[in-house]
Amino acid sequence: GAGVSQSPSNKVTEKGKDVELRCDPISGHTALYWYRQSLGQGLEFLIYFQGNSAPDKSGLPSDRFSAERTGGSVSTLTIQRTQQEDSAVYLCASSSAAGPPTKGKNIQYFGAGTRLSVL
């Protein structure tokens, strides 16, 4: 597709259940990022993938969170044993490469996000 696609757009789950969120980046983009935005907060970095390098997981809030990127394209963010504080909008972004962002290069393009509600 032309842009970053995320699914589902909305997810309601019960506390303690596992959820999987999917991201389809822009074709050809080697860098992929996951962020989350809690109510009234800015975007919080979670994890990013760059090509075949080991992902930067420094933003993951706990070991209940994990992500993978298969074949250098689609990524899945998994949250195990969800808690109410996990409720947020989860945003995925991709860029042509990881590096200093300048106009037209290495700019992160975002999907519309998945709104996760944990009851």
Place this chain on the structure above:
Amino acid sequence: DQQVKQNSPSLSVQEGRISILNCDYTNSMFDYFLWYKKYPAEGPTFLISISSIKDKNEDGRFTVFLNKSAKHLSLHIVPSQPGDSAVYFCAASEGNTPLVFGKGTRLSVIA
């Protein structure tokens, strides 16, 4: 510890006037700064960026000013249009590190 701060949660401006959105940061190692715009139910979209070696970057109605000594940047929108009504996020990066975002400022342009 917020490294990027947008202290005004909201701003209202009349159509045709200038909108000024402010952003402060604490990390002197940041070398790129960006502004993103976000409409409801959509992802943020890139608006404009500036390198730390510059103090101004202009793109049409949008101009970003950087004051490194004050660790402050601002986004000017002139003239403001109703379609500019959105949440504006300031973001910064240090080298290849992921972007650090502020909490956003909601701009309302009143016709």
